[in-house]
Amino acid sequence: MNRIKFLTQFLNPKEKVGAVTPSSKFLIKKMLKPIDFKTARLIIELGPGFGNITKEILKKAHPECKLIAFEVNTEFVTHLHSIKDERFTVIHDSAEHINEYLKQLKHKNADYIISGIPLGMMPKKLVDRITGAAYSSLMNGGKFIQFQYSLIEYKHLKNKFSDVKLDFTPLNIPPAFVYICIK
Secondary structure: HHHHHHHHHOOOOOOOOOOOOOOOOOHHHHOOOOOOOOOOEEEEEEEEOOOOOHHHHHHOOOOOOOOEEEEEOOOHHHHOOOOOOEEEEEEOHHHHHHHHHHHHHOOOEEEEEEOOOOOHHHHHHHHHHHHHHHHHHHEEEEEEEEEEOOOHHHHHHHHHOOOOEEEEOOOOOOOOEEEEOOO
């Protein structure tokens, strides 16, 4: 059912969806592998869609860990509100405003940022604002973990973060690259 709804959102030219189907369990596993769930107390997720990664984060996260998700798609936001967990907050706004919401919610810097937003399909200025906000909202040594379907943003992320590692997941539709960027 979610696959059909997801595809419908992808095909809607008014919506900003960069994938034809939700993330596979193989991609989710690679995205979450760099996270130390025992110590993480604040995780931010950008572009969670229907929440496949969100639900796995909440399963693994420490009871004191907070998860804040930024999503611009109204259909996805409505669905995300059905996830009932007191540690989880959904923000219906662009990821470029991370720092404003962290102040409002009285949070300091995040340990990890997980992102599925389609950077390669967005205007460069918006990508700069989003990755700049992600960088400044991370603690020193924090990780920005981003999946993409191409290597278009590799150079940009290398210029923004001190260390960028790449992984690849062929068992996803389409196959995906995972960027692990360390502040």
